Amino acid sequence: MNSRQNGTSAAIPLTLEQKPMKTYEQINDRIASGKAVVLTADEIMDYVDKKGLTAAAEEVDVVTTATFGPMCSSGCFLNFGHSKPKIRMSEAWVQDVLVYTGIAAVDVYLGATQLRHGDPANMYHPGEFRYGGGHVIEDLVAGKPLQLFALSYGTDEYPLRELRTWFTIHDLNQAIMVNPRNCYQNYNVAINDSDKTIYTYMGTLEPNRKNAAYCSAGQLSPLLNDPSYETIGIGTRVWLAGAQGQIYAEGTQHAGAEARTPEGIPMGGAGTLALTADMKHMNPEFVRGVSLRGYGVSLALGVGIPIPILNADILKRTCIRDRDILAPVVDYSRDYPQKTGRVIAYVSYEQLRSGEIEIEGKKIAVGSLSSYHKALKIANLLADEIRRGDFLLSPPLACLPKDTAMKPLVIREEPK
Amino acid sequence: MSPIVTQKLMLFFPRCECEKPIIYHLVKDHNLIVNVYRAKVTPEEEGYLVLDVTGTEEDIAGAMDFVRTFNVSINTTGRGVIRDDKRCTHCGACLALCPTGALHIASAATREVAYSEAKCIECLKCIKVCPFGACASAF
Numbered sequence: 001m002n003s004r005q006n007g008t009s010a011a012i013p014l015t016l017e018q019k020p021m022k023t024y025e026q027i028n029d030r031i032a033s034g035k036a037v038v039l040t041a042d043e044i045m046d047y048v049d050k051k052g053l054t055a056a057a058e059e060v061d062v063v064t065t066a067t068f069g070p071m072c073s074s075g076c077f078l079n080f081g082h083s084k085p086k087i088r089m090s091e092a093w094v095q096d097v098l099v100y101t102g103i104a105a106v107d108v109y110l111g112a113t114q115l116r117h118g119d120p121a122n123m124y125h126p127g128e129f130r131y132g133g134g135h136v137i138e139d140l141v142a143g144k145p146l147q148l149f150a151l152s153y154g155t156d157e158y159p160l161r162e163l164r165t166w167f168t169i170h171d172l173n174q175a176i177m178v179n180p181r182n183c184y185q186n187y188n189v190a191i192n193d194s195d196k197t198i199y200t201y202m203g204t205l206e207p208n209r210k211n212a213a214y215c216s217a218g219q220l221s222p223l224l225n226d227p228s229y230e231t232i233g234i235g236t237r238v239w240l241a242g243a244q245g246q247i248y249a250e251g252t253q254h255a256g257a258e259a260r261t262p263e264g265i266p267m268g269g270a271g272t273l274a275l276t277a278d279m280k281h282m283n284p285e286f287v288r289g290v291s292l293r294g295y296g297v298s299l300a301l302g303v304g305i306p307i308p309i310l311n312a313d314i315l316k317r318t319c320i321r322d323r324d325i326l327a328p329v330v331d332y333s334r335d336y337p338q339k340t341g342r343v344i345a346y347v348s349y350e351q352l353r354s355g356e357i358e359i360e361g362k363k364i365a366v367g368s369l370s371s372y373h374k375a376l377k378i379a380n381l382l383a384d385e386i387r388r389g390d391f392l393l394s395p396p397l398a399c400l401p402k403d404t405a406m407k408p409l410v411i412r413e414e415p416k
Numbered sequence: 417m418s419p420i421v422t423q424k425l426m427l428f429f430p431r432c433e434c435e436k437p438i439i440y441h442l443v444k445d446h447n448l449i450v451n452v453y454r455a456k457v458t459p460e461e462e463g464y465l466v467l468d469v470t471g472t473e474e475d476i477a478g479a480m481d482f483v484r485t486f487n488v489s490i491n492t493t494g495r496g497v498i499r500d501d502k503r504c505t506h507c508g509a510c511l512a513l514c515p516t517g518a519l520h521i522a523s524a525a526t527r528e529v530a531y532s533e534a535k536c537i538e539c540l541k542c543i544k545v546c547p548f549g550a551c552a553s554a555f
Binding site for chain 1: 505508509510511512513521524526527528548549
């Protein structure tokens with residue numbers, strides 16, 4: 001921005017569309033009094049086409065966005081409370097899935113992609129990966145009884161050296177989901193250029209470009225409706241699997257500086273969000289273990305994020321349609337694993353949702369890892385919560401960076 | 417003459433009747449065209465057979481009477497591959513790999529995934545690719 005460069009903020013000329021119309025406080029007052037006008041990001045385009053941008057921006061308070069899909073960088077902190085006698089867990093398993101114990105005595109971190117003890121993984125390729133961290137998290141939220149097995153080396157104040165018990169989420173002091181990376185702003189479309197089937201986190205890809213897989217809610221996805229992070233930032237209240245949570249940081253691998261269309265829409269991964277919420281308030285429908293053949297386990301999560309319509313410009317950005325969003329088509333047999341950076345083509349989400357894309361003259365059947373159906377349900381559930389006055393908006397405490405790129409991992413010699 | 421129809425059937429053999437050439441009789445005595453999708457018929461065990469039969473309604477009815485004399489139960493709605501609606505998240509991971517469109521988008525607006533059992537040829541790919549374990553085989 002010019003104003004940043006010359007160090008003055010008073011000089012920014014606001015366009016008519018950027019002119020503030022409402023504040024967070026005004027919107028929250030309307031929500032609290034049950035008068036807020038809320039639409040989903042799936043409905044807003046037609047509404048704005050009908051009403052006109054300025055009139056709609058005056059009228060609409062909130063647009064809800066949502067996504068549902070596998071988000072590998074997810075997990076949770078659990079606190080078990082103390083047994084009698086006490087134990088300082090040094091190794092622990094929940095449902096035979098290893099949890100991280102390198103923190104305080106009875107705190108553990110359970111990660112979504114952790115395999116169950118004894119899973120043969122890809123020893124007999126492709127492995128099935130029927131149960132792992134993501135499934136434990138699903139069962140925990142569903143209130144099922146789970147087995148805890150813990151070992152310790154024993155200390156004077158924590159003498160117990162082995163413990164086996166059963167618990168549910170209700171027995172825990174805390175079960176807090178803390179996800180380092182959710183809600184990728186955009187994502188690759190995966191295809192397979194090789195002559196044999198490959199098994200990836202994007203699903204099974206048949207040889208010679210027989211099928212393609214994408215993973216984004218497109219026009220409904222949170223960060224595609226706020227591409228420049230004007231309202232979604234650190235501290236924003238979000239709907240995480242039915243619980244009210246927060247964005248606690250930029251997500252890992254957040255790369256706001258990713259290449260963009262002239263309209264400012266990222267043409268690749270770009271932004272990500274780190275999310276947290278109390279699992280005791282989550283709805284198990286939106287916390288689902290994932291088994292990806294030949295790849296591993298993961299966790300599919302539902303996330304909803306409200307966008308406050310502070311001005312017409314913000315509203316205009318929520319009117320994005322699938323046809324305006326491009327995703328890079330990438331070969332997962334060689335280019336992705338070898339990090340060549342090659343993008344075969346760009347396709348729009350409108351093309352992807354038609355069920356077939358055409359790449360270099362060949363028609364390719366398309367599947368998806370992200371559920372638009374569930375995302376739509378979440379956007380409507382969140383809209384209802386806001387209309388009922390049960391979900392207030394919070395202004396961000398800090399912005400997500402727009403200028404960061406993703407660094408590679410360099411394999412170096414030991415420094416002399 | 418009544419019209420030729422095709423019907424998908426799943427036959428369940430409580431105890432093995434596999435020493436009897438049932439399929440042979442369906443073809444030879446009841447004039448049916450038989451297309452077997454999947455069979456699991458092991459001596460001394462329960463068995464399953466999923467197949468299409470094509471013929472006149474009279475011939476199919478006669479063939480069914482014949483099959484029932486072997487204590488075989490007939491499921492005319494197929495059901496060799498079952499989809500659990502509660503486990504399905506409608507992500508669409510199955511769509512590009514289902515060869516017949518049995519798994520398909522029911523509504524462009526809601527992007528709900530639906531399953532037309534009659535179109536299923538029991539290739540079992542959906543069972544392997546569903547990330548949520550929503551598809552399962554009856555046998």
